[in-house]
Amino acid sequence: MSDATTWRLLPAMAVFEAAGRLSSFTRAGRELGISQESVSYAIRKLEQEIGRPLFERGHRQVALTPTGRELHDHVGMGLGHVRRAFEALRPARERDGLVTLSCSTAFVRYWLLPRLAEFQADLPAIDLRLQTTDRDLDIAAEGVDLGIRYGSGIFGHYESAVFAPEVIYPVASPRLTEKSGEPMPWSLATLATAPLIHLEEPVRPCSDWFDFARDTGMPPIPRSGLKLNDYSLVLQAALEGQGVALGWHHLVDSLIASGFLVRPVAEDWRTVVDYCVVWSGPLGPAARSVRDWLVARGYARSEAKTG
DSSP states (O other), X not given: OOHHHHHHHHHHXXXXXXXXXXXXXXHHHHHHTSOHHHHHHHHHHHHHHHTSOOEEEOSSOEEEOHHHHHHHHHHHHHHHHHHHHHHHHSOHHHHTTEEEEEEOHHHIIIIIGGGHHHHHHHOTTOEEEEEEOSSOOOHHHHTOSEEEEEESSOOTTOEEEEEEEEEEEEEBOHHHHHHHOOOSSOOHHHHHHSOBEEEOOSSSOOOOHHHXXXXXXXXXXXXXXXXXXXXXXXXXXXXXXXXXXXXXXXXXXXXXXXXXXXXXXXOOEEEEEEEEEEEOSOOOHHHHHHHHHHHHHHHHHHTSOOO
16 A cells, blocks of 8 residues: 555544444544544445455444454554654643543443542542543553453553442332332342343443343343343433343442432342453553542442442
């Protein structure tokens, strides 16, 4: 590929990076401020140039092909180098206090936003930039200070601190539990007959209803029910009374405390996995402050009694 062709395709590569990172042409367009059609056009240009498909197109999502993953690794690394160079050349006074946190949309919506006023009161000098993504970015390559990651505490070349243990229990709208006519708390047998909302996580490994049933001794459950591939949509469906969802304690505790959701059964499940704050290399004072603030609030709240 000639230098002229490379320069001509740079805008399409930026679109490709966003689409691959978000596993969605729609979300990539929203992030970049362009239409879904423009995203599709840019991806087609790259595919025509390379001569191979970069994405497998599904009904509601897209996934990188092996060729797409290889290209995405290189493009992401290259854009990360450009971003870090740009940040390094900015005047120091413009960078002071700026911290970028990579996390899921559900984390921002259901954990961070309800605590944003507290964050601003505790750390008023810090400008927090949120980078939401459905994929676990290489935060070193992307020039991101901190990330929230799901795992066993082993994150390759990253350092980590536990943010919250994974504690899972069923949640539902009070309207749904009242409509059932069953006294609370339900038995696991009653729960097995209720409409269940399933999360079909497209990228990250994730516990599901069948894992919960196996661990708690819940009777066999059908594979039918509402299936969604975004946890924010799962919780929205539960809030609207569409069924019972699995709730991750650190994300739903505020919804339960406010009465928007209830726990129909007493059982919960503490897995062997944690959610962690991760970072790469030495942190500046501002990033260290954000990391310590997250760890203190996340772990302390989630270790509290959940039953």
